[in-house]
Amino acid sequence: MAQDSDKPGKGPAPGGAKPAEPAFRMPDPDTLGRTMADVAERGHRIVTDFLNRQSLNAAESGRPGPDPMQMGSAFLEMSTRLMANPARLVQAQLGFWQDYLTLWQNTARRMWGEEVSPVIAEDSKDRRFKDEAWRENEVFDFIKQSYLLSARYFTGVVHAAEDLEPKTAQKVDFYTRQFVDAMSPSNFLMTNPEVLRKTAETGGENLLRGLQNLLSDLERGKGKLKIRMTDDSKFSIGENIAVSPGKVVFQNDLMQLIQYSPATDTVLKRPLLIVPPWINKFYILDLRPKNSFVRWAVAQGHTVFIVSWVNPDEALAAKSFEDYMMEGPYAALDAIEQATGEKSVNAIGYCLGGTLLSATLARMAARKENRIKSATFFTTMVDFEEAGELGVFIDEEQLKAIEDRMSKRGFLEGGEMATTFNMLRANDLIWSFVVSNYLMGQEPFPFDLLYWNDDSTRMPAAMHSFYLRRMYQQNDLVKPGGVTLGGTPLDLRQIKLPTYILSTREDHIAPWKSTYRATQLYAGPVRFVLAASGHIAGVANPPESGKYSHWVADSLPASPDEWFTGAMELSGSWWPDWHRWVSALDKTQVPARQPGQGGLPALEDAPGSYVKVMASD
Template identity: 85%
Template sequence: MAKDAKTPQNPGSPGTTPAGFRLPDPEMVSRTMADVAERGHRIVTEFLNRQTLSAGQDGAPGPDPLHLGSAFLDMTTRLMANPARLVQAQLGFWQDYLTLWQNTARRMWGEDVQPVIAEDSKDRRFKDEAWRDNEVFDFIKQSYLLSARYFTNVVHAADDLEPKTAQKVDFYTRQFVDAMSPSNFLMTNPEVLRKTAETGGENLLRGLQNLLSDLERGKGKLKIRMTDDSKFTIGENIAVSPGKVVYQNDLMQLIQYSPATEQVLKRPLLIVPPWINKFYILDLRPKNSFVRWAVSQGHTVFVISWVNPDEKLAEKSFEDYMLEGPYAALDAIEQATGEKAVNAIGYCLGGTLLSATLARMAAKRENRIKSATFFTTMVDFEEAGELSVFIDEEQLRALEGRMSKRGFLEGREMATTFNMLRANDLIWSFVVQNYLLGQEPFPFDLLYWNDDSTRMPAAMHSFYLRRMYQQNDLVKPGAIELGGTPLDLRKVKLPTYILSTREDHIAPWKSTYRATQIYGGPVRFVLAASGHIAGVANPPESGKYSHWVAESLPPSPDDWFASATELAGSWWPDWHRWVSGLDKAKVPAREPGAGGLPAIEEAPGSYVKVMASD
């Protein structure tokens, strides 16, 4: 036998090829494929059974639910009306592509060449050095970026498209472009190829197992696991600020948090979170809990914890959420503390509800809420950002049809919509990590919260989408009545603090800024860095994310930003100085359950622990 020959390897154990590729363990392959066969058959059978039950009597598919066909047909028709522009875009694309070929050949001969097109420095899909160091992967990356730019330019070249149609075409073109990224495929992702070589393909076997698990979680539909949810338990290591539930009704529990100071501000603080997600985004961990921080600043904090509704609450309306939410909470706070006057915070949809509540109170000359703070809240939906892509008449009818069958909107439908707004970060990055690299998700509190989806009652959600997003009635004086009272936001004259975030994909800051021109009282507008969640949950101790302030409020948000001053760190201290400056009176600390309302159960209560079972 030659000296450098390798002895045969035991077929029952992993080996190494001459090229350095590790062979997978045959036993692992056998176990995996047997498991795939059994689980795959079960998943497909269950999914097909559900599809048959949910189809119409003839089993035929319904109409295009996203109304995409007509949108793209309209775009194509207008493009063909100006073929010269289309030809120009094609010529530009091919010229760039030819230059890329030439540059790649020169680079292979050792020349130093500049890229024809470069990725954005923030684009994490191409963070692996091989995308730049290896000529082949650099060529693949630049080919993709050129194609992506070409598709986008063609879409933008269509003249005179109706704005909402143009927005829809642009959004779904980007969804397609993002999906086609070479980073999403085994053979064109250098990091995945390297991992496959190192593990002998065991990463792909683990990824297949992860894929099957996610299909099982989604009952035949892909429900990507973003974090290791086994590491979190609500009330044990997440949502752990001490307090008690002191009131509850069909729609919410009211939590009063335990004080952390001997003296507290006389005015209690009521927080109205959105019911699209759960309240504990403001109480994730002690280190980033807004609730805990506010308590430490001397606030008596009350938080509404909304129920995760089922079919029994299908007829609950937006008006019910107002009466059984903020109104009921104010009555309960008065019983618990003896105080009628409160400061209030509304977050996102909770802020929209708070603004409607304030308008009704203004009309009825009620003044129990002395100041209002809005976190990333829209009240003028004229330019509602990319969420409006999903709110045309055909899609609303389809959505209402689905809700009518169960009485609520499935939690995953809303979660998927929000994830699509940041598909590369919230969809495709997990496809690569979980299925191609075969990695287990990392435990991350924010992603656990993001995956803890909630349902929407049919009546309330239909009203919200139609009257707010589609018709923008909230800013039209008298267009909406709640509790028999016409609403006019211009009559809201109490001190108002509006917090928006610069990279918000859900409530674009230039849209939220419109509220500064509507309310009749003194308004402070603050813009935080980062997005809808991270820009809000930004404790001072983190040292992350700056914020902008300005004293004047011109009609144009661009003019406001041009005059604004950027300040380092969190906006939380700015808000506390503002709200505590309105009334500095203090009283002895209030213990939950020690006042007029006995404690029902420990915080965070039972409502928040109800999971959406879609």
């Protein structure tokens, strides 16, 4: 923006040359004034509303909020264990100060022009320090290495505590890393070279825009920070996302069943049923045409049906895990038979949808039902003994706190689950947006996957309590007869149909070594495939993208590490491998089936109305 000619740095240059630009731009007074007035008005309203809600909640419970995650007691136990061996703590402190002294010396030598090796180097994949100033500038290099040394010291001290109960050790480790991530110098104005550069270039306008972004996110969260990760105004379900053509051909209280339009003249005789998780919405498998698993499967000649779960409210509070089974996969199988005349299907279950599918198959096995001829599991846990970092959030006090919140509303807010998942990758899904949105003052980039990630769903109280307690806390599903659904005790070892298990190597939600345990449970032929990347990107990985490899092996040893040692890495997507596997089971072709022209009429166009119900509605 223009500055008056009598401002510093704007006088005539010698010899008539163009005046030198100032190193720092001053913020426009009018912009600053309007912004601060808006901040004052919106900030007062947000704080007042938040405090009123907090007072109401305290009055209803009759007590202040507890420590539901038991962080205080966990860290107290760790401190006690550490003090039992003070020599190890002193040794760690001495090592830290020796490294720190070396860093001071190296920094001084660098300032005198010497080349020195870093005392500690960041991971090459750590995007927080991608700017070259973190290496080229002595001051920022010192700040970065100071942080990395401190981070290593903190985590090392935590790991040095002996004889901690495993759950306590996991909790202490997790929250120590949360603290370490939060304290990164990249998260603060004065210690982030990119932010300082941007502030200098814009005269601080980036910080004003960032403050407006912060207030908008606080308003979205009604006093709680709800970070906007993408420009959601650029997406509309059914218009430019979840656009594969098809029809809703069946619905009940819990789900709509979508049948997709064929893309080939003939199709495989056996339809394909996809059961996605109800923690998120189904269109992760139908984001855009270029990365839609649904569209690709249709193009390979599958008649694809997918379950679109309802976003439940308090009216469905009593819906149970059993209801999800009977009104989900069982109801879908009946509807598919009506629509196509086919009793047999191939089935896919994704994450929690896969856990539900495995329970359904166990019940069918006990009842001698064989309508599902093959099962595919995407990133699915059925043995929860080593549930990964999600186990941090599963203990009796936390479960009671969750159940208390659900009892008042009849459901768990979708945002609470989303926050938990985001904490598993805090640097990527929290702090990177804090920097870009609030410090750099940038508007979020439109990204379909992040739009889906923010489109959270609620959890019915009865179902979610059962799932957390019986699966995560007690691991009953893996025990023969440990869970009874529909009057039938379940035993996963009785599942004898062909099974394809797809896991992802960097999965923070369903760790692949935990999902691998299923290979030792199912009695039928099993193929295990490990994809690169994580819980979402590793699954939604079309062949055309050229991204992410996958690993395959013929044998299934008991140890996942032994399996990986003997596995072969193949470039590109696992999708073609899955199609070869599933189509080889039955290659019979029939004329293509049009949705709504079979035994079930079309109710509405895909993607249906259930998927459009937002958690905030």
